[in-house]
Amino acid sequence: MRTESEQTIHLKDYAPTPYRIVSVDLDFRILEENTRVRAQLTIEPREGTAPGTALVLDGDELKLDSIAIDGAPLALAAYLADADSLTVVEPPLRRFVLDTEVTLLPASNTKLMGLYRSSGTWCTQCEPEGFRRITYYLDRPDILAPFTVRMTAPVALAPVLLANGNPIERGDAGDGMHYAVWHDPFPKPAYLFALVAGDLGSINDHFTTMSGRRIDLAIYATHGKEGECHYAMDSLKRSMAWDERRFGREYDLDIFNIVAVSDFNFGAMENKGLNIFNDRLVFAKPETATDANYHGIERVIAHEYFHNWTGNRITCRDWFQLCLKEGLTVYRDQEFTSDERSRPVQRIHDVQNLRTSQFPEDGGPLAHPPRPDQYREINNFYTTTIYEKGAEIVRMLATLLGEAGFRKGMDLYFERHDGEATTIEAFIKVFEDASGTDLSQFITWYLQAGTPQVSVSDHYDEASQTYSLTLTQKVDPTPGQTEKQPLLIPVRFGLIGPNGSPMGWSGVTGGSVRDDLIILDAPSMTLTFSGVANRPVPSLFREFSAPVKVSTGLTQDDLLFLARHDSDPFNRWDALQTVSTTLIAEAAQGRRWAEADADALRQALIDTLNNPDLDHAFKALAIAMPSEPVVGRHIGKDVDPDAVARARHDLLTTLIGPIVEQLERHYDALTVPEPYSPDAAQAGRRSLRNGLLSLLTAGSDRGAALAAAQYSAAANMTDRYAAMAISAHYWTDQAQALLGDFRTSFAGDPLVFDKWLTASAQAPDDGIIERMRAILAAPDFPRTNPNRLRSLLGAFVMSNPVQFARKDGAGFRFVTEAVAEIDKVNPQVASRILTGFRILPTLEAARRDTGKAALEALKSQHQLSRNVGEILDRILAG
Ligand code: B3K
Ligand code: ZN
Numbered sequence: 001m002r003t004e005s006e007q008t009i010h011l012k013d014y015a016p017t018p019y020r021i022v023s024v025d026l027d028f029r030i031l032e033e034n035t036r037v038r039a040q041l042t043i044e045p046r047e048g049t050a051p052g053t054a055l056v057l058d059g060d061e062l063k064l065d066s067i068a069i070d071g072a073p074l075a076l077a078a079y080l081a082d083a084d085s086l087t088v089v090e091p092p093l094r095r096f097v098l099d100t101e102v103t104l105l106p107a108s109n110t111k112l113m114g115l116y117r118s119s120g121t122w123c124t125q126c127e128p129e130g131f132r133r134i135t136y137y138l139d140r141p142d143i144l145a146p147f148t149v150r151m152t153a154p155v156a157l158a159p160v161l162l163a164n165g166n167p168i169e170r171g172d173a174g175d176g177m178h179y180a181v182w183h184d185p186f187p188k189p190a191y192l193f194a195l196v197a198g199d200l201g202s203i204n205d206h207f208t209t210m211s212g213r214r215i216d217l218a219i220y221a222t223h224g225k226e227g228e229c230h231y232a233m234d235s236l237k238r239s240m241a242w243d244e245r246r247f248g249r250e251y252d253l254d255i256f257n258i259v260a261v262s263d264f265n266f267g268a269m270e271n272k273g274l275n276i277f278n279d280r281l282v283f284a285k286p287e288t289a290t291d292a293n294y295h296g297i298e299r300v301i302a303h304e305y306f307h308n309w310t311g312n313r314i315t316c317r318d319w320f321q322l323c324l325k326e327g328l329t330v331y332r333d334q335e336f337t338s339d340e341r342s343r344p345v346q347r348i349h350d351v352q353n354l355r356t357s358q359f360p361e362d363g364g365p366l367a368h369p370p371r372p373d374q375y376r377e378i379n380n381f382y383t384t385t386i387y388e389k390g391a392e393i394v395r396m397l398a399t400l401l402g403e404a405g406f407r408k409g410m411d412l413y414f415e416r417h418d419g420e421a422t423t424i425e426a427f428i429k430v431f432e433d434a435s436g437t438d439l440s441q442f443i444t445w446y447l448q449a450g451t452p453q454v455s456v457s458d459h460y461d462e463a464s465q466t467y468s469l470t471l472t473q474k475v476d477p478t479p480g481q482t483e484k485q486p487l488l489i490p491v492r493f494g495l496i497g498p499n500g501s502p503m504g505w506s507g508v509t510g511g512s513v514r515d516d517l518i519i520l521d522a523p524s525m526t527l528t529f530s531g532v533a534n535r536p537v538p539s540l541f542r543e544f545s546a547p548v549k550v551s552t553g554l555t556q557d558d559l560l561f562l563a564r565h566d567s568d569p570f571n572r573w574d575a576l577q578t579v580s581t582t583l584i585a586e587a588a589q590g591r592r593w594a595e596a597d598a599d600a601l602r603q604a605l606i607d608t609l610n611n612p613d614l615d616h617a618f619k620a621l622a623i624a625m626p627s628e629p630v631v632g633r634h635i636g637k638d639v640d641p642d643a644v645a646r647a648r649h650d651l652l653t654t655l656i657g658p659i660v661e662q663l664e665r666h667y668d669a670l671t672v673p674e675p676y677s678p679d680a681a682q683a684g685r686r687s688l689r690n691g692l693l694s695l696l697t698a699g700s701d702r703g704a705a706l707a708a709a710q711y712s713a714a715a716n717m718t719d720r721y722a723a724m725a726i727s728a729h730y731w732t733d734q735a736q737a738l739l740g741d742f743r744t745s746f747a748g749d750p751l752v753f754d755k756w757l758t759a760s761a762q763a764p765d766d767g768i769i770e771r772m773r774a775i776l777a778a779p780d781f782p783r784t785n786p787n788r789l790r791s792l793l794g795a796f797v798m799s800n801p802v803q804f805a806r807k808d809g810a811g812f813r814f815v816t817e818a819v820a821e822i823d824k825v826n827p828q829v830a831s832r833i834l835t836g837f838r839i840l841p842t843l844e845a846a847r848r849d850t851g852k853a854a855l856e857a858l859k860s861q862h863q864l865s866r867n868v869g870e871i872l873d874r875i876l877a878g
Pocket of ligand 1: 128266268269270303304307326379382
């Protein structure tokens with residue numbers, strides 16, 4: 001069964017519209033029962049448009065009330081209006097004003113696209129195609145226009161009236177109504193349009209730009225929540241200063257507003273001058289927010305702010321170019337966090353995220369290039385490939401060109417394309433022009449799907465004192481793309497001598513090496529280093545210089561040597577992770593480790609912990625055991641999640657057993673003095689302490705009680721949540737009591753409820769499905785709120801393979817049944833949850849089949865949205 005259009009949109013069909021929109025005047029009359037929207041669009045034909053060419057505007061669930069051109073109502077035969085489009089059959093072949101009126105019902109808009117109500121507040125979400133749910137329009141990113149917006153609303157319900165740009169007028173409109181007019185002089189695509197009307201509190205501040213302009217800043221939220229917005233405000237001011245320092249970018253309007261809302265489909269939205277945020281990325285206080293929450297707020301506030309230049313001032317020509325703004329802006333927010341906190345720790349976090357989300361996407365049925373060439377539903381392409389792989393591509397550019405060369409290219413990008421809607425090709429061109437480098441091979445990264453696999457072999461010849469290194473690259477076929485081209489891969493590297501110090505060489509043949517950078521641009525390359533006094537251990541892909549999978553053939557001894565001696569913190573961390581992942585993966589496939597290997601790993605963990613030169617946050621990452629999904633993906637096919645969980649547990653017990661007291665001593669010594677601060681140093685200490693708690697709980701009998709004690713004693717949410725989540729994940733004797741206590745202690749706070757939902761979704765026991773069914777069936781469960789749904793179901797599909805992929809198929813069926821229900825309310829949330837099924841091809845046959853059966857049932861028994869239909873078909877085809 002399927003109802004929505006299955007039409008595929010292709011990049012090759014891109015063509016400019018025959019008409020352009022010169023300016024936009026919108027008038028919103030907001031009432032409790034409905035909202036009337038009058039749009040006056042000044043339109044003109046482009047040069048070359050033939051007389052009689054129809055003007056076709058987009059709509060979505062709209063109903064036209066009236067239509068006029070230059071003040072004269074249109075005859076019935078002169079236009080065609082339905083829910084999805086408005087066609088003016090023969091518009092004038094000169095500049096004219098099209099005047100339309102529609103009536104919206106924001107309160108029943110559960111898709112949360114267009115104008116909707118969240119806890120009484122009217123707000124909008126337009127990216128990518130929500131503006132067409134507000135008025136008929138050329139709703140595509142290459143249509144840029146200045147907007148003037150008038151809002152009239154009841155003072156009692158909406159004392160605050162906000163839109164993009166600068167406020168230019170406000171006043172009384174009689175009958176308990178008032179109005180405000182906002183003007184945004186910067187031409188923008190409609191996806192950046194926003195308005196907010198509601199009864200909100202705010203905190204206010206200001207920022208003085210590098211040229212001395214004063215910018216008024218405000219963050220709006222439900223009354224009573226203002227006090228929880230200060231960290232977001234602080235993050236905003238630091239972001240504004242950083243973009244000036246690092247990229248020379250100054251803010252352009254006189255005012256910058258952020259509004260926090262409770263019902264939001266994703267994290268936040270960069271509307272010009274009026275960012276709208278999911279409240280989980282604004283509100284923070286120590287009792288209810290974790291260190292990770294603070295970190296997330298800082299990052300997303302920065303990300304949306306940085307979009308003002310990379311996204312808003314320079315936008316995308318079409319949605320195929322999405323990663324032009326998203327990949328670049330993620331790169332910018334990663335750099336911001338690296339500068340504000342610890343660069344190596346941030347790099348490890350970002351790579352963990354890439355490997356946990358993007359690699360599986362790129363290696364499965366949903367793989368697509370960072371610049372796709374077709375889609376059915378664009379909302380399905382706000383993916384980790386567009387965002388995180390997109391950021392890695394920009395990072396490789398920076399690596400190849402060096403900091404100064406990259407900045408030169410970025411300066412040229414801003415200079416050349418300001419005010420435009422542009423493409424990936426234009427982006428690459430500025431770096432070519434600024435640096436004189438040929439990047440024609442590099443652009444393949446944007447066009448090709450799949451994670452490259454680089455294999456390395458080496459040989460040392462003592463007699464000639466030469467060391468040769470062979471690097472081979474390959475990309476497996478991905479859906480719709482069987483032929484793959486070799487990529488240009490920057491390999492940052494070093495050679496390490498037997499005593500642990502860097503080794504030099506006198507010459508290199510066989511390929512291009514620049515200082516510490518190998519440029520791998522052929523399918524295979526052998527470099528021969530001369531003047532190498534001893535057999536070195538190679539440290540490759542330092543700082544994770546390219547988003548590839550590497551098999552080095554290094555022994556466990558070599559890896560543990562790197563873990564100890566590499567000057568690159570990323571590779572030290574990676575070496576330890578590779579060792580533990582390999583041991584678990586092998587054991588899960590019936591090849592148990594040798595005792596000596598476990599002993600050596602244990603010693604390396606202890607040495608890491610005792611090393612006074614490493615900071616706490618780094619140690620926490622280094623001692624962590626790879627998660628079950630990480631190990632499952634390492635195995636890659638015929639995965640039995642139960643075997644993985646058993647092997648992981650086994651390794652943990654083996655490693656931890658002999659060192660319980662030592663770990664406990666570290667744990668005890670790491671208490672963090674109050675008062676709580678979210679800064680990187682304190683957060684790092686807490687993360688190490690909680691990392692130790694996790695090891696102790698997983699690998700010894702001591703941990704469960706320690707976790708319960710930590711839960712009760714915790715003075716902040718970071719420690720309380722960690723204790724509960726660890727207990728739930730390892731399903732300790734105390735887990736259910738802790739979950740119960742948490743549920744009642746924080747009953748009134750929806751964002752804390754989300755934490756409880758996520759921890760509940762981690763439980764490995766068979767009772768989980770029944771418990772989750774009960775949670776969803778509770779009459780007061782907020783079924784329309786994306787945060788609640790994602791916290792439970794998203795966490796379940798992504799991080800609980802034992803129960804999601806269980807053999808009897810109950811996990812799969814539970815999710816497909818939930819998806820069918822959610823799809824009727826909010827297709828974007830439903831399709832996002834469904835992407836969890838992308839693991840099917842990696843599972844053993846029986847589980848794969850039950851998973852497929854659940855998907856087939858979903859497809860045959862329900863009318864599905866285009867969002868869910870597309871994901872379903874791609875997974876089934878994969
Ligand atoms: N640009 C928005 C994402 C819109 C998602 C639409 N499905 C937020 C961001 O990436 O900054
Ligand atoms: Zn973004």
